[in-house]
Amino acid sequence: MALTLVIGNKNYSSWSLRPWIAMKANAIPFKEVLIPLYLPGSSEEILKHSPAGKVPILIDGDERVWESLAILEHLAERFPDAKLWPADRRARSHARSVSTEMHAGFVPLRNHCTMNLWLPPKARPMPPDVLANAARIEAIWADCRARFGQGGPFLFGATFGAADAMYAPVVARFHNYGLPASAKTRAYMDAVMALPAWREWYDAAMQETWVMQHNEPDWPLVRGKPVE
Numbered sequence: 001m002a003l004t005l006v007i008g009n010k011n012y013s014s015w016s017l018r019p020w021i022a023m024k025a026n027a028i029p030f031k032e033v034l035i036p037l038y039l040p041g042s043s044e045e046i047l048k049h050s051p052a053g054k055v056p057i058l059i060d061g062d063e064r065v066w067e068s069l070a071i072l073e074h075l076a077e078r079f080p081d082a083k084l085w086p087a088d089r090r091a092r093s094h095a096r097s098v099s100t101e102m103h104a105g106f107v108p109l110r111n112h113c114t115m116n117l118w119l120p121p122k123a124r125p126m127p128p129d130v131l132a133n134a135a136r137i138e139a140i141w142a143d144c145r146a147r148f149g150q151g152g153p154f155l156f157g158a159t160f161g162a163a164d165a166m167y168a169p170v171v172a173r174f175h176n177y178g179l180p181a182s183a184k185t186r187a188y189m190d191a192v193m194a195l196p197a198w199r200e201w202y203d204a205a206m207q208e209t210w211v212m213q214h215n216e217p218d219w220p221l222v223r224g225k226p227v228e
C-alpha cells in the first residue's frame with residue numbers, strides 16, 4: 001500500500017522536511033500532497049487530513065500518523081531495512097534523546113530563524129538565546145559524530161537516519177541565517193546539503209511562489225524571488 005505524506009510548502013515547512021527527507025534519502029516510496037501554508041484556506045485544507053491541524057501527516061492505508069517524530073518512528077517500524085535508528089542500543093538511545101531534544105526544544109532558534117530557503121545566506125546579528133541554541137546544537141552534532149559517526153558523514157555514520165532528519169531544517173537555518181559554524185559543523189552541513197534529496201527539496205522550494213500572509217520584518221517579500 002503506497003504511503004502518502006501531506007506536507008506544507010517547501011520554502012517554509014521545516015517540520016514537513018523531516019519525514020520527507022528521511023523517506024527520500026532512504027528510497028521509501030510515497031506520494032506527496034502539498035498544502036501551501038499560512039494562506040486563506042490553508043488551515044481548512046490541513047484539517048481535511050488531520051484534526052491536529054498541522055503538517056506533516058503520513059497516511060498509511062487506513063492509518064493517519066502526525067507529529068514528525070511519530071512519523072519517523074512509524075517509518076522505522078514499517079521499513080526496518082532503512083535503519084532509521086542505529087542498530088546499536090546505546091547509539092539508538094542517544095539518537096532518540098537528541099531527536100526528542102530537537103522536537104521539544106530550541107524555541108528561540110525556531111522562532112527567530114524560521115526556515116526560509118529563499119533567504120540569501122549571510123551572517124545576521126542574533127540574540128544570545130539563539131546563539132546559545134546554536135552552540136548546543138553544534139555540541140550535539142560534534143558529540144554524535146565523535147562517538148557514533150565513524151562509518152560515514154552523518155550523525156550516526158553512513159545512514160541518513162531519523163536524528164539527521166530531525167536536524168535537517170536546522171542545517172538550513174545555520175546556512176541561511178549564517179549562524180556561527182565550526183569546521184566540523186560545516187562538514188556535517190555540507191554532507192546533508194549534498195544529498196540528492198536535499199537538492200530536490202531545495203530546487204522545488206526555489207520554484208515556489210507562495211508568500212505567507214504574516215511576513216516577518218526581515219523576510220523576502222518579492223514573490224518567488226530571493227531578495228536581500
Ligand SMILES: N[C@@H](CCC(=O)N[C@@H](CS)C(=O)NCC(=O)O)C(=O)O
Nearest residue numbers: 008013014015054055056067068069
Ligand atoms: N510538532 C509538530 C509541528 C508541526 C507544525 O507546526 N507544522 C506547521 C508547518 S511547519 C503547520 O502545520 N502550520 C500550520 C498551522 O499552524 O496552521 C510536528 O512535529 O510535526
